[in-house]
Amino acid sequence: MSNLGKRGFSDTADNIIFIAVTVAVMLALLGFAYVQVSGIGIYEQVYAKQIALLIDQAEPGTTITLHMDKAVEFAKKNDRQIDKIVIINGDSKQVEVGFRTRGSYYMPYISDYNIFVVKPLSQDGTFVFRVENKNA
């Protein structure tokens, strides 16, 4: 005796569809959670805030060396140029950190010094910032 229904679906097909839908939903959820928790957004925020606080504590003439391995790793994955990972916006006085092709996380700093990104060292994740007096 056939187990085909009037629409042509067998019980086995029903089961397969059920499993496929469930697995697809679970995979989508896992993928979403992985992308979110992998931390691109969190790392952007942490680095931006860390750099801004370091700038605020620094006196003119200070050189800040920061290892940002994760930043370079994320930027490579997302095709972001290494020298565009950290941008010091002197007009709006804020640090902008981004690992994706578009957008970045900004954090204002309080000091009124000139900040230079001296060296986003090519691939090793070392960034060097120099804090200079405005008149220097």
Next chain:
Amino acid sequence: MEHLYLEWRIKMHKKGSLLSIWWILCLAVISVGIVAAVISYSGTNIDLRGVESNLLTSKVINCLSEDGLVSKMLEDKFNLADYCALNKVANSADGDYLVAVRILDKEGKNMIKSGIDVGNIALKKACSISMSKGTIAKRYPVCVEENASIQYYKNGEIKQGILNVLVGSTQEAGRTPI
């Protein structure tokens, strides 16, 4: 089309198919829950307002009192932002910070110099609310008030006094779209 749908409904009803509307609803509820939990975790804002206020307070105290002696601040045309290198974007009148400085005598009763404020003066009132005991003011600025023992010149004499610095920060960072 309607005919097929009705057949499907009847089949569901009779057999209690695995792919029932309840199962789909269940998946939807679970999905929404997981998405909400992940977003609330990964979208967490790291609040540095307190750290910033403390940092700015120390910066201002160190800047104003060289070896414990305050001198420049008592001059008429003293500009706190220029003297302590505080940028005018963050410290504008509608900005996210407030720095209010005054000098009191050593008993802390008489004002020697005041009105040297930089930034958003409107935050002063908010600071008094957020700093009052037992108050939890989430959307208010995080404020820090510190006193430092200093010396200052008055009528050619060196006198003991108190440098009072109040700093508030409402600063919130964020994402740029491009």
